[in-house]
Amino acid sequence: MSCTGKKLFTPGPLCCSTEVKAAMMQDLGSRDKDFIDCVKEIRTSLLEIAKVSEDEYTAVPLQGSGSYCVESVLQTTSPRKGARVLVLANGAYGNRMVKMCKYAAIETRHETYAEDVPIPVDEVRRLLEKDAAWTTVAIVHCETSSGVINPVEEVGRLVHRYCAGTVFFVDAMSSFGAVPLDLTAAKIDYLVSSANKCLEGVPGFSYAICRKKHLLSCKANCRVMSLDLVEQHLSLESNGQFRFTPPTHTFLAFRTAIREYRKEGGLEGRAARYRENQRLLLDGMARLGYRRLVHPQHASYIITAFLNPTHANFDFKIFYTKLTEKGKVIYPGKVTHADCFRVGNIGHLFPADMIELLRCVEEVMQEMGLPVPLE
Ligand SMILES: Cc1ncc(COP(=O)(O)O)c(C=O)c1O
Missing domain, CATH: 3.40.640.10 (Type I PLP-dependent aspartate aminotransferase-like (Major domain))
Known part of the structure; x- marks a missing residue:
């Protein structure tokens, strides 16, 4: 369920x-x-x-x-x-x-x-x-x-x-x-x-x-x-x-x-779901033009930090609020020297949830007047 x-x-x-x-x-x-x-x-x-x-x-x-x-x-x-x-x-x-x-x-x-x-x-x-x-x-x-x-x-x-x-x-x-x-x-x-x-x-x-x-x-x-x-x-x-x-x-x-x-297969089963969640997220966000903060070699499959788009229409507060209104809660960045936001893929989330999130991100970008994909 x-x-x-x-x-x-x-x-x-x-x-x-x-x-x-x-x-x-x-x-x-x-x-x-x-x-x-x-x-x-x-x-x-x-x-x-x-x-x-x-x-x-x-x-x-x-x-x-x-x-x-x-x-x-x-x-x-x-x-x-x-x-x-x-x-x-x-x-x-x-x-x-x-x-x-x-x-x-x-x-x-x-x-x-x-x-x-x-x-x-x-x-x-x-x-x-x-x-x-x-x-x-x-x-x-x-x-x-x-x-x-x-x-x-x-x-x-x-x-x-x-x-x-x-x-x-x-x-x-x-x-x-x-x-x-x-x-x-x-x-x-x-x-x-x-x-x-x-x-x-x-x-x-x-x-x-x-x-x-x-x-x-x-x-x-x-x-x-x-x-x-x-x-x-x-x-x-x-x-x-x-x-x-x-x-x-x-x-x-x-x-x-x-x-x-x-039941899910312990660590192996859970890791497999989280990896798949993240793979879909990364593919989708790359298609929309977002760049990651951390090199893939150093990154976990738990949470991903994406750099804020530099486009003048991007405002994280608006982006966040609009996504929340669509029932998708993401998180602000927490690193000192880069403007970014974070998207987690752990918890009771499945590939279909990641696909739905990506659909909402694209919708919000259009509502904010951002180019899709970002330039
Ligand atoms: C690595 C790490 N340490 C500590 C904490 C703090 O945990 P809490 O917010 O549950 O107190 C977190 C929260 O996400 C965390 O990710």
Whole structure:
């Protein structure tokens, strides 16, 4: 069954199936056995999807959007004294991690790189050769602000080689479950994503996949009680319950979302649909004369940044509003040095949705007096 309402071609919130939304039509108490079983099933499934063992890793869900879990990992893995966090950033979500550390007065090095290409591995190597004394090194897998995919596995191996005992933290918010990432090969200690991304649940919680032994060594680090990932883990392990009111309906929806994910063929099936969605989008947008910000070699199949047309009649606000009126929601750009907008192709979207979007884009261009194709 397809989604109803507007079609969301964004980095999130994203469309979900009718079945996923229907799964929420049930009230459960937080201590209800059905709910506790549901959370347990989800935690186990997340480890299976990540292809890691329950002996080594734990999946810890946390109430709130993706940023909550990112902040939770940064705080929980940073001792109150002596923490030094290195953030490798080539976009808005890397930059946000630095802001989170600053809020918590955690010493941070903000290493910035060009936003339209992957983080250069050689530069990271040179940096780590000079200074390896980091408590955490953090990186974003798919920088959703541009659509660039970062070389997480290579960077992870460098961190492992140069920085003994350093936590390697990956924000895989918009890629987990749809873009392959070998946690073991990449030596990942913590990985974060959220319910309403490639696994296509509804928004409401995020989760961290954590190296269990390390997590248990982080007691009393977190400066904010509600974000303490150790306490969250211990509570779920001891009685299967959350410390504070859990988003019960969101969990019920997510259980259905994971079942749908498996039915589609897991990562391979989902990636195939997203790739096909993007292929149609790219072909169609190229036909209409749009150019991409990121070279195809560096781009994900999650979201695409298109350069704003230079034609005098183009105004993003009008373009966006007219598309929204036709039920198609796209997203503004989020890179610093280029005027662009973004179109996502993840969530419960199918090739027919991409074709319909392209038809609407062409219609809006005509309404705005833009040449088709652009000159
Ligand atoms: C890579 C990445 N990190 C962090 C976030 C923040 O997540 P949220 O907006 O759910 O807090 C996003 C959101 O799209 C993201 O794409």
